[in-house]
Amino acid sequence: MLSTIEAINSAVNNFIWGVPAMICIIGVGLVLSFRTRFLQIRKFPYAMKVTFGRMFKKREASDGSMTPFQAATVCTGNIAGVAGAIAIGGPGAVFWMWISAILGMCTKFSEVTLAVHFREKNVHGDLVGGPMYYIKNGLKK
Numbered sequence: 001m002l003s004t005i006e007a008i009n010s011a012v013n014n015f016i017w018g019v020p021a022m023i024c025i026i027g028v029g030l031v032l033s034f035r036t037r038f039l040q041i042r043k044f045p046y047a048m049k050v051t052f053g054r055m056f057k058k059r060e061a062s063d064g065s066m067t068p069f070q071a072a073t074v075c076t077g078n079i080a081g082v083a084g085a086i087a088i089g090g091p092g093a094v095f096w097m098w099i100s101a102i103l104g105m106c107t108k109f110s111e112v113t114l115a116v117h118f119r120e121k122n123v124h125g126d127l128v129g130g131p132m133y134y135i136k137n138g139l140k141k
Contacts, residue, residue, distance in 0.1 A: 029103025032110050040105035114138060 033040065085093040111131070118137040119129025 025100075026103065029100075029107050032106045033103060036106055036109070038106075039109060040102060 082097065085097065089096075114134040115129040115131070118134040119127050120133060120137070122128045
């Protein structure tokens with residue numbers, strides 16, 4: 001019984017995380033990039049200016065935001081992932097990481113924009129948001 005479940009799980013995983021997933025991920029990234037007129041490229045200098053400008057100013061994050069150092073602690077695990085990908089995939093991995101990063105920036109921008117737009121306050125007065133809120137509040141019933 002367990003071997004049957006493992007075989008079914010393996011077949012489904014190999015299908016979903018193969019070509020269909022790549023088509024969906026790249027397709028959504030391209031569609032959002034064109035719809036936002038390549039916001040991730042147009043606004044990149046501004047993003048760098050704001051990031052490095054705020055990095056050296058001593059101030060606390062305003063309500064509902066993060067400082068650059070707080071944001072950096074969230075993604076420290078990416079360093080090991082990049083090193084592993086380069087070790088396993090070689091120099092070609094760097095190219096595909098850049099491509100996925102460019103498309104992923106626009107996808108992430110769209111997710112965060114939706115999360116902020118459809119966030120709400122909970123019973124304690126804290127702002128809450130995310131995919132569950134923009135799906136609940138953004139999609140028509």
